[in-house]
Amino acid sequence: MDNINFDEMRLVRLSQEGDVDSFERLIESHKQRVYNIALRMVKNREDAFDVSQEVFIRVYKSIGKFGGKSSFSTWLYRITVNCCLDHLKKEGRYKYISDVGDDRMGTGVIENLRADETPESVMENRIKQDEIKKALKLLDSDFRAAVVLRDIQGFSYDEISRITNANIGTVKSRISRGRRRLREIYTELAQRGDKSEL
DSSP: OOHHHHHHHHHHHHHHTTOHHHHHHHHHTTHHHHHHHHHHHHOOHHHHHHHHHHHHHHHHHHGGGOOSSSOHHHHHHHHHHHHHHHHHHHHOSOOOOTTOOOSSTTOOTGGGOOTTOOHHHHHHHHHHHHHHHHHHTTSOHHHHHHHIIIIISOOOHHHHHHHHTOOHHHHHHHHHHHHHHHHHHHHHHHHHTOGGGO
16 A cells, blocks of 8 residues: 555545544545535536535545445545535536536636747637537536546546446446537537537
C-alpha cells in the first residue's frame, strides 16, 4: 500500500472515531473533483455547490459504515454520482447557464494564450466546448455519468465500474452509446443552428 493510501485510510479510521479535523483533511483532497463531477452533471454552479455539500453531509453521516471494500475515493465518487442523479430526478429537467466555463475558476482568455494561439482561436475553442456542454446536458443521466467520468474526469473503466456499481461491459456500452449520442445531438444542433435555445 502506498503512502497516499495509507494516509487516507488513517484519516478514514480517525474520522470514523469522530475526529472532525481528520474528516476535514480527508475531504479537502477530494472536494475539487467532487465539485467538478457535480458541475458537469448538473450544469449549474450553484446546484453543483449544493450537490457537493450534500455529498459531504452524506459522507459524514455514513463514514462509519465505510468498510474499505473499495478505496475511499471510489466510495466518495459513487456517492457523488448518486447525489447528482438524485438532484436531476428531483429537478425533473436539465438546467443550464451560459457562464459554465472550464473547471479552473477565474481563468481569462488572454492570459492563458499559448505562443501559437490567438485570442480568436481561444474564443472559438471556448464556444465549441460550450456547445458540447449544451449537447451533453441532453444525454440520459446514465450515459452522461459514464461520459463525464471517463472523458472529462479521466477515470478508468474499472474505476467507473466501481463508482457506478455497474459491470465493465455495461460501463463500456454506456460510454460508447453516450459518445455516439453526444455526437448525434451536437450534429443535430449544429445543423439547426439553434444551440442558443438551450
